[in-house]
Amino acid sequence: MKMHGIDRDRHVIHLHCLWIVGCVASSSLPSGPVSISSPVGSQAILPCKWKSQLDNFPVCHVLWQTPDALVFEQNGEQRWQASEFEGRLRVPEEKLWEGDCSLILRDVQVGDVGLYESFMVVDRTRRVFIQSVQLSVYEHKSKLSMGMGEDLDLKLHTPQAMRVVFQGRNSTEWEVLWMRGDEKVNRGHLEEAEGVVVLRGLRMDNSGTYKVLDSHGLSVSTVKLEVEEVAKLQKMIHIQDKPVGKSTVYGSSSLLIVFVLLISPLIQQLL
Known part of the structure:
Protein backbone atom coordinates (compact mmCIF):
# COMPACT_ATOMS: atom_id res chain seq x y z
CA MET A 1 0.00 0.00 0.00
CA LYS A 2 2.86 2.34 0.79
CA MET A 3 4.42 1.86 -2.66
CA HIS A 4 1.15 2.71 -4.33
CA GLY A 5 1.01 5.95 -2.30
CA ILE A 6 4.53 6.97 -3.37
CA ASP A 7 3.76 6.26 -7.02
CA ARG A 8 0.60 8.29 -6.80
CA ASP A 9 2.44 11.26 -5.23
CA ARG A 10 5.14 11.11 -7.92
CA HIS A 11 2.46 11.08 -10.61
CA VAL A 12 0.76 14.15 -9.13
CA ILE A 13 4.09 16.02 -8.87
CA HIS A 14 4.94 15.09 -12.46
CA LEU A 15 1.60 16.39 -13.74
CA HIS A 16 2.02 19.59 -11.73
CA CYS A 17 5.47 20.22 -13.24
CA LEU A 18 4.12 19.65 -16.74
CA TRP A 19 1.34 22.13 -16.07
CA ILE A 20 3.86 24.80 -14.89
CA VAL A 21 6.12 24.25 -17.92
CA GLY A 22 3.09 24.48 -20.22
CA CYS A 23 1.96 27.76 -18.69
CA VAL A 24 5.46 29.32 -18.97
CA ALA A 25 5.88 28.18 -22.57
CA SER A 26 2.47 29.40 -23.67
CA SER A 27 2.92 32.79 -22.00
CA SER A 28 6.12 33.42 -24.00
CA LEU A 29 4.44 32.80 -27.36
CA PRO A 30 2.67 35.58 -29.31
CA SER A 31 -1.09 35.57 -28.82
CA GLY A 32 -1.81 35.45 -32.57
CA GLU A 139 -4.97 47.12 -55.38
CA HIS A 140 -4.78 50.85 -56.11
CA LYS A 141 -8.15 52.50 -56.86
CA SER A 142 -8.98 55.98 -58.13
CA LYS A 143 -11.67 58.07 -59.90
CA LEU A 144 -10.72 60.78 -62.39
CA SER A 145 -12.58 63.51 -64.27
CA MET A 146 -10.67 64.98 -67.22
CA GLY A 147 -11.36 67.16 -70.24
CA MET A 148 -11.32 66.21 -73.91
CA GLY A 149 -7.87 66.45 -75.46
CA GLU A 150 -6.00 65.89 -72.19
CA ASP A 151 -3.54 63.02 -71.65
CA LEU A 152 -4.25 60.17 -69.22
CA ASP A 153 -1.25 58.76 -67.31
CA LEU A 154 -1.84 55.23 -65.99
CA LYS A 155 0.73 54.30 -63.35
CA LEU A 156 1.88 50.67 -63.55
CA HIS A 157 3.03 50.55 -59.86
CA THR A 158 5.17 47.39 -60.34
CA PRO A 159 7.50 45.78 -62.91
CA GLN A 160 5.14 42.79 -62.72
CA ALA A 161 2.40 44.80 -64.50
CA MET A 162 1.79 43.12 -67.87
CA ARG A 163 -1.49 44.39 -69.36
CA VAL A 164 -3.88 47.32 -69.42
CA VAL A 165 -7.51 46.53 -70.23
CA PHE A 166 -10.43 48.88 -70.81
CA GLN A 167 -14.21 48.60 -70.39
CA GLY A 168 -16.32 51.37 -71.93
CA ARG A 169 -18.94 53.10 -69.84
CA ASN A 170 -21.80 51.42 -71.74
CA SER A 171 -20.02 48.13 -72.48
CA THR A 172 -19.72 44.75 -70.76
CA GLU A 173 -16.59 43.64 -72.65
CA TRP A 174 -12.93 44.25 -71.81
CA GLU A 175 -10.50 45.39 -74.51
CA VAL A 176 -6.71 44.93 -74.23
CA LEU A 177 -5.10 48.34 -74.85
CA TRP A 178 -1.51 47.54 -73.88
CA MET A 179 0.61 44.45 -73.29
CA ARG A 180 4.23 44.62 -72.20
CA GLY A 181 6.57 43.95 -75.13
CA ASP A 182 3.79 43.25 -77.64
CA GLU A 183 3.82 45.92 -80.35
CA LYS A 184 1.07 44.18 -82.33
CA VAL A 185 -1.37 44.56 -79.41
CA ASN A 186 -0.33 48.08 -78.50
CA ARG A 187 -0.57 49.59 -82.01
CA GLY A 188 -0.14 53.09 -80.59
CA HIS A 189 -3.17 52.92 -78.27
CA LEU A 190 -1.00 53.63 -75.26
CA GLU A 191 2.54 54.99 -75.11
CA GLU A 192 4.84 53.40 -72.54
CA ALA A 193 7.02 55.72 -70.48
CA GLU A 194 8.98 55.13 -67.28
CA GLY A 195 6.56 53.37 -64.94
CA VAL A 196 3.45 54.63 -66.75
CA VAL A 197 1.47 54.17 -69.96
CA VAL A 198 -0.07 57.26 -71.54
CA LEU A 199 -3.32 57.66 -73.49
CA ARG A 200 -3.05 60.92 -75.43
CA GLY A 201 -5.85 63.21 -76.65
CA LEU A 202 -8.81 61.92 -74.64
CA ARG A 203 -12.15 61.57 -76.43
CA MET A 204 -15.64 61.17 -75.02
CA ASP A 205 -15.64 57.44 -75.79
CA ASN A 206 -12.56 57.02 -73.56
CA SER A 207 -14.83 57.26 -70.51
CA GLY A 208 -14.91 53.97 -68.63
CA THR A 209 -12.81 51.68 -66.43
CA TYR A 210 -9.11 50.97 -66.88
CA LYS A 211 -7.36 48.05 -65.14
CA VAL A 212 -3.65 47.27 -64.82
CA LEU A 213 -3.13 43.49 -64.51
CA ASP A 214 -0.09 41.44 -63.48
CA SER A 215 1.27 38.30 -65.17
CA HIS A 216 -1.34 36.17 -63.35
CA GLY A 217 -4.24 38.36 -64.46
CA LEU A 218 -4.65 39.83 -60.96
CA SER A 219 -5.58 43.48 -60.61
CA VAL A 220 -2.80 45.92 -59.75
CA SER A 221 -4.97 49.05 -60.10
CA THR A 222 -8.42 50.21 -61.19
CA VAL A 223 -9.06 53.70 -62.60
CA LYS A 224 -12.56 54.96 -63.37
CA LEU A 225 -12.41 57.83 -65.86
CA GLU A 226 -15.07 60.37 -66.82
CA VAL A 227 -14.18 62.52 -69.86
CA GLU A 228 -15.91 65.93 -69.81
CA GLU A 229 -16.83 67.81 -72.99
CA VAL A 230 -14.87 71.08 -73.21
CA ALA A 231 -17.82 72.92 -74.87
CA LYS A 232 -19.97 72.28 -71.81
CA LEU A 233 -17.28 73.70 -69.57
CA GLN A 234 -17.03 76.85 -71.68
CA LYS A 235 -20.82 77.24 -71.68
CA MET A 236 -20.86 77.13 -67.88
CA ILE A 237 -18.25 79.90 -67.77
CA HIS A 238 -20.34 82.13 -70.11
CA ILE A 239 -23.46 81.64 -68.00
CA GLN A 240 -21.61 82.96 -64.98
CA ASP A 241 -20.64 86.18 -66.83
CA LYS A 242 -23.21 89.03 -66.46
CA PRO A 243 -24.61 89.94 -69.91
CA VAL A 244 -24.98 93.57 -71.10
CA GLY A 245 -28.44 94.25 -72.62
CA LYS A 246 -30.80 97.11 -73.48
CA SER A 247 -31.98 97.51 -69.90
CA THR A 248 -28.43 98.17 -68.80
CA VAL A 249 -27.97 100.86 -71.50
CA TYR A 250 -31.28 102.53 -70.67
CA GLY A 251 -30.42 102.57 -66.98
CA SER A 252 -27.09 104.27 -67.67
CA SER A 253 -28.76 106.96 -69.89
CA SER A 254 -31.35 107.81 -67.22
CA LEU A 255 -28.65 108.36 -64.62
CA LEU A 256 -26.77 110.69 -66.98
CA ILE A 257 -29.89 112.86 -67.60
CA VAL A 258 -30.58 113.24 -63.87
CA PHE A 259 -26.96 114.23 -63.28
CA VAL A 260 -27.11 116.95 -65.98
CA LEU A 261 -30.37 118.41 -64.57
CA LEU A 262 -28.84 118.64 -61.08
CA ILE A 263 -25.70 120.49 -62.07
CA SER A 264 -27.23 122.85 -64.72
CA PRO A 265 -28.33 125.57 -62.10
CA LEU A 266 -24.77 125.64 -60.77
CA ILE A 267 -23.39 126.17 -64.24
CA GLN A 268 -25.84 129.13 -64.84
CA GLN A 269 -24.75 130.86 -61.59
CA LEU A 270 -21.12 130.62 -62.60
CA LEU A 271 -21.90 132.25 -65.95
Whole structure:
Protein backbone atom coordinates (compact mmCIF):
# COMPACT_ATOMS: atom_id res chain seq x y z
CA MET A 1 0.00 0.00 0.00
CA LYS A 2 2.86 2.34 0.79
CA MET A 3 4.42 1.86 -2.66
CA HIS A 4 1.15 2.71 -4.33
CA GLY A 5 1.01 5.95 -2.30
CA ILE A 6 4.53 6.97 -3.37
CA ASP A 7 3.76 6.26 -7.02
CA ARG A 8 0.60 8.29 -6.80
CA ASP A 9 2.44 11.26 -5.23
CA ARG A 10 5.14 11.11 -7.92
CA HIS A 11 2.46 11.08 -10.61
CA VAL A 12 0.76 14.15 -9.13
CA ILE A 13 4.09 16.02 -8.87
CA HIS A 14 4.94 15.09 -12.46
CA LEU A 15 1.60 16.39 -13.74
CA HIS A 16 2.02 19.59 -11.73
CA CYS A 17 5.47 20.22 -13.24
CA LEU A 18 4.12 19.65 -16.74
CA TRP A 19 1.34 22.13 -16.07
CA ILE A 20 3.86 24.80 -14.89
CA VAL A 21 6.12 24.25 -17.92
CA GLY A 22 3.09 24.48 -20.22
CA CYS A 23 1.96 27.76 -18.69
CA VAL A 24 5.46 29.32 -18.97
CA ALA A 25 5.88 28.18 -22.57
CA SER A 26 2.47 29.40 -23.67
CA SER A 27 2.92 32.79 -22.00
CA SER A 28 6.12 33.42 -24.00
CA LEU A 29 4.44 32.80 -27.36
CA PRO A 30 2.67 35.58 -29.31
CA SER A 31 -1.09 35.57 -28.82
CA GLY A 32 -1.81 35.45 -32.57
CA PRO A 33 -0.68 36.58 -36.02
CA VAL A 34 0.27 40.19 -36.58
CA SER A 35 -1.78 41.71 -39.43
CA ILE A 36 0.08 43.64 -42.13
CA SER A 37 -1.65 45.34 -45.09
CA SER A 38 0.19 46.74 -48.11
CA PRO A 39 -0.67 48.09 -51.62
CA VAL A 40 0.62 46.29 -54.70
CA GLY A 41 4.16 47.26 -55.68
CA SER A 42 5.14 48.70 -52.30
CA GLN A 43 7.48 47.35 -49.60
CA ALA A 44 6.14 45.37 -46.65
CA ILE A 45 7.99 44.57 -43.42
CA LEU A 46 6.96 41.35 -41.65
CA PRO A 47 7.94 41.88 -37.98
CA CYS A 48 10.05 39.41 -36.00
CA LYS A 49 11.88 39.84 -32.63
CA TRP A 50 13.83 36.83 -31.36
CA LYS A 51 15.71 38.16 -28.31
CA SER A 52 12.59 38.20 -26.17
CA GLN A 53 12.43 34.40 -26.47
CA LEU A 54 16.09 33.39 -26.89
CA ASP A 55 18.96 34.78 -24.79
CA ASN A 56 22.68 34.45 -25.59
CA PHE A 57 21.92 32.78 -28.90
CA PRO A 58 25.31 31.92 -30.53
CA VAL A 59 24.18 31.68 -34.19
CA CYS A 60 21.60 33.77 -36.07
CA HIS A 61 19.92 31.19 -38.30
CA VAL A 62 16.43 32.39 -39.31
CA LEU A 63 13.68 30.71 -41.32
CA TRP A 64 10.51 32.15 -42.82
CA GLN A 65 7.83 29.86 -44.20
CA THR A 66 4.19 29.69 -45.24
CA PRO A 67 1.93 26.75 -44.31
CA ASP A 68 2.84 25.24 -47.70
CA ALA A 69 6.55 25.82 -48.19
CA LEU A 70 9.83 27.36 -47.06
CA VAL A 71 10.11 30.96 -48.26
CA PHE A 72 13.40 32.31 -46.92
CA GLU A 73 16.43 31.04 -44.97
CA GLN A 74 19.48 32.91 -43.75
CA ASN A 75 22.44 31.58 -41.76
CA GLY A 76 25.20 34.15 -41.52
CA GLU A 77 26.19 35.12 -45.06
CA GLN A 78 24.36 32.15 -46.58
CA ARG A 79 20.92 33.04 -47.91
CA TRP A 80 18.19 31.21 -49.83
CA GLN A 81 14.75 32.31 -51.07
CA ALA A 82 11.95 30.63 -53.01
CA SER A 83 11.94 31.24 -56.78
CA GLU A 84 8.66 33.21 -56.74
CA PHE A 85 10.29 35.70 -54.32
CA GLU A 86 13.66 35.87 -56.10
CA GLY A 87 15.35 39.22 -55.44
CA ARG A 88 12.50 40.50 -53.27
CA LEU A 89 13.31 39.15 -49.77
CA ARG A 90 15.97 40.04 -47.23
CA VAL A 91 16.70 40.16 -43.50
CA PRO A 92 19.40 42.79 -42.74
CA GLU A 93 22.26 40.89 -41.06
CA GLU A 94 23.26 43.75 -38.79
CA LYS A 95 19.74 43.97 -37.38
CA LEU A 96 19.49 40.20 -37.08
CA TRP A 97 22.32 40.11 -34.52
CA GLU A 98 20.55 42.89 -32.61
CA GLY A 99 17.48 40.66 -32.25
CA ASP A 100 15.44 41.91 -35.23
CA CYS A 101 14.63 39.08 -37.67
CA SER A 102 11.97 41.04 -39.59
CA LEU A 103 11.53 40.01 -43.22
CA ILE A 104 11.59 42.82 -45.81
CA LEU A 105 9.42 42.02 -48.83
CA ARG A 106 9.88 44.34 -51.82
CA ASP A 107 7.49 44.85 -54.73
CA VAL A 108 4.54 43.20 -52.96
CA GLN A 109 2.19 41.25 -55.24
CA VAL A 110 -1.42 40.09 -54.80
CA GLY A 111 -0.14 36.51 -54.96
CA ASP A 112 1.96 37.12 -51.81
CA VAL A 113 -1.16 37.16 -49.61
CA GLY A 114 -1.07 34.62 -46.81
CA LEU A 115 0.29 33.55 -43.41
CA TYR A 116 4.05 33.73 -42.78
CA GLU A 117 5.84 32.17 -39.79
CA SER A 118 9.36 32.84 -38.53
CA PHE A 119 11.68 30.43 -36.67
CA MET A 120 15.19 30.51 -35.24
CA VAL A 121 17.23 27.32 -35.72
CA VAL A 122 19.04 26.04 -32.60
CA ASP A 123 21.91 23.53 -32.88
CA ARG A 124 20.98 22.82 -36.52
CA THR A 125 18.22 20.45 -35.41
CA ARG A 126 15.72 22.33 -33.22
CA ARG A 127 13.52 25.17 -34.46
CA VAL A 128 12.05 27.77 -32.11
CA PHE A 129 8.87 29.51 -33.27
CA ILE A 130 9.09 33.31 -33.08
CA GLN A 131 6.21 35.08 -34.85
CA SER A 132 3.36 34.62 -37.33
CA VAL A 133 2.28 37.40 -39.69
CA GLN A 134 -0.87 37.61 -41.82
CA LEU A 135 -0.15 39.61 -44.96
CA SER A 136 -2.95 41.17 -47.01
CA VAL A 137 -2.41 43.06 -50.28
CA TYR A 138 -4.81 45.50 -51.94
CA GLU A 139 -4.97 47.12 -55.38
CA HIS A 140 -4.78 50.85 -56.11
CA LYS A 141 -8.15 52.50 -56.86
CA SER A 142 -8.98 55.98 -58.13
CA LYS A 143 -11.67 58.07 -59.90
CA LEU A 144 -10.72 60.78 -62.39
CA SER A 145 -12.58 63.51 -64.27
CA MET A 146 -10.67 64.98 -67.22
CA GLY A 147 -11.36 67.16 -70.24
CA MET A 148 -11.32 66.21 -73.91
CA GLY A 149 -7.87 66.45 -75.46
CA GLU A 150 -6.00 65.89 -72.19
CA ASP A 151 -3.54 63.02 -71.65
CA LEU A 152 -4.25 60.17 -69.22
CA ASP A 153 -1.25 58.76 -67.31
CA LEU A 154 -1.84 55.23 -65.99
CA LYS A 155 0.73 54.30 -63.35
CA LEU A 156 1.88 50.67 -63.55
CA HIS A 157 3.03 50.55 -59.86
CA THR A 158 5.17 47.39 -60.34
CA PRO A 159 7.50 45.78 -62.91
CA GLN A 160 5.14 42.79 -62.72
CA ALA A 161 2.40 44.80 -64.50
CA MET A 162 1.79 43.12 -67.87
CA ARG A 163 -1.49 44.39 -69.36
CA VAL A 164 -3.88 47.32 -69.42
CA VAL A 165 -7.51 46.53 -70.23
CA PHE A 166 -10.43 48.88 -70.81
CA GLN A 167 -14.21 48.60 -70.39
CA GLY A 168 -16.32 51.37 -71.93
CA ARG A 169 -18.94 53.10 -69.84
CA ASN A 170 -21.80 51.42 -71.74
CA SER A 171 -20.02 48.13 -72.48
CA THR A 172 -19.72 44.75 -70.76
CA GLU A 173 -16.59 43.64 -72.65
CA TRP A 174 -12.93 44.25 -71.81
CA GLU A 175 -10.50 45.39 -74.51
CA VAL A 176 -6.71 44.93 -74.23
CA LEU A 177 -5.10 48.34 -74.85
CA TRP A 178 -1.51 47.54 -73.88
CA MET A 179 0.61 44.45 -73.29
CA ARG A 180 4.23 44.62 -72.20
CA GLY A 181 6.57 43.95 -75.13
CA ASP A 182 3.79 43.25 -77.64
CA GLU A 183 3.82 45.92 -80.35
CA LYS A 184 1.07 44.18 -82.33
CA VAL A 185 -1.37 44.56 -79.41
CA ASN A 186 -0.33 48.08 -78.50
CA ARG A 187 -0.57 49.59 -82.01
CA GLY A 188 -0.14 53.09 -80.59
CA HIS A 189 -3.17 52.92 -78.27
CA LEU A 190 -1.00 53.63 -75.26
CA GLU A 191 2.54 54.99 -75.11
CA GLU A 192 4.84 53.40 -72.54
CA ALA A 193 7.02 55.72 -70.48
CA GLU A 194 8.98 55.13 -67.28
CA GLY A 195 6.56 53.37 -64.94
CA VAL A 196 3.45 54.63 -66.75
CA VAL A 197 1.47 54.17 -69.96
CA VAL A 198 -0.07 57.26 -71.54
CA LEU A 199 -3.32 57.66 -73.49
CA ARG A 200 -3.05 60.92 -75.43
CA GLY A 201 -5.85 63.21 -76.65
CA LEU A 202 -8.81 61.92 -74.64
CA ARG A 203 -12.15 61.57 -76.43
CA MET A 204 -15.64 61.17 -75.02
CA ASP A 205 -15.64 57.44 -75.79
CA ASN A 206 -12.56 57.02 -73.56
CA SER A 207 -14.83 57.26 -70.51
CA GLY A 208 -14.91 53.97 -68.63
CA THR A 209 -12.81 51.68 -66.43
CA TYR A 210 -9.11 50.97 -66.88
CA LYS A 211 -7.36 48.05 -65.14
CA VAL A 212 -3.65 47.27 -64.82
CA LEU A 213 -3.13 43.49 -64.51
CA ASP A 214 -0.09 41.44 -63.48
CA SER A 215 1.27 38.30 -65.17
CA HIS A 216 -1.34 36.17 -63.35
CA GLY A 217 -4.24 38.36 -64.46
CA LEU A 218 -4.65 39.83 -60.96
CA SER A 219 -5.58 43.48 -60.61
CA VAL A 220 -2.80 45.92 -59.75
CA SER A 221 -4.97 49.05 -60.10
CA THR A 222 -8.42 50.21 -61.19
CA VAL A 223 -9.06 53.70 -62.60
CA LYS A 224 -12.56 54.96 -63.37
CA LEU A 225 -12.41 57.83 -65.86
CA GLU A 226 -15.07 60.37 -66.82
CA VAL A 227 -14.18 62.52 -69.86
CA GLU A 228 -15.91 65.93 -69.81
CA GLU A 229 -16.83 67.81 -72.99
CA VAL A 230 -14.87 71.08 -73.21
CA ALA A 231 -17.82 72.92 -74.87
CA LYS A 232 -19.97 72.28 -71.81
CA LEU A 233 -17.28 73.70 -69.57
CA GLN A 234 -17.03 76.85 -71.68
CA LYS A 235 -20.82 77.24 -71.68
CA MET A 236 -20.86 77.13 -67.88
CA ILE A 237 -18.25 79.90 -67.77
CA HIS A 238 -20.34 82.13 -70.11
CA ILE A 239 -23.46 81.64 -68.00
CA GLN A 240 -21.61 82.96 -64.98
CA ASP A 241 -20.64 86.18 -66.83
CA LYS A 242 -23.21 89.03 -66.46
CA PRO A 243 -24.61 89.94 -69.91
CA VAL A 244 -24.98 93.57 -71.10
CA GLY A 245 -28.44 94.25 -72.62
CA LYS A 246 -30.80 97.11 -73.48
CA SER A 247 -31.98 97.51 -69.90
CA THR A 248 -28.43 98.17 -68.80
CA VAL A 249 -27.97 100.86 -71.50
CA TYR A 250 -31.28 102.53 -70.67
CA GLY A 251 -30.42 102.57 -66.98
CA SER A 252 -27.09 104.27 -67.67
CA SER A 253 -28.76 106.96 -69.89
CA SER A 254 -31.35 107.81 -67.22
CA LEU A 255 -28.65 108.36 -64.62
CA LEU A 256 -26.77 110.69 -66.98
CA ILE A 257 -29.89 112.86 -67.60
CA VAL A 258 -30.58 113.24 -63.87
CA PHE A 259 -26.96 114.23 -63.28
CA VAL A 260 -27.11 116.95 -65.98
CA LEU A 261 -30.37 118.41 -64.57
CA LEU A 262 -28.84 118.64 -61.08
CA ILE A 263 -25.70 120.49 -62.07
CA SER A 264 -27.23 122.85 -64.72
CA PRO A 265 -28.33 125.57 -62.10
CA LEU A 266 -24.77 125.64 -60.77
CA ILE A 267 -23.39 126.17 -64.24
CA GLN A 268 -25.84 129.13 -64.84
CA GLN A 269 -24.75 130.86 -61.59
CA LEU A 270 -21.12 130.62 -62.60
CA LEU A 271 -21.90 132.25 -65.95
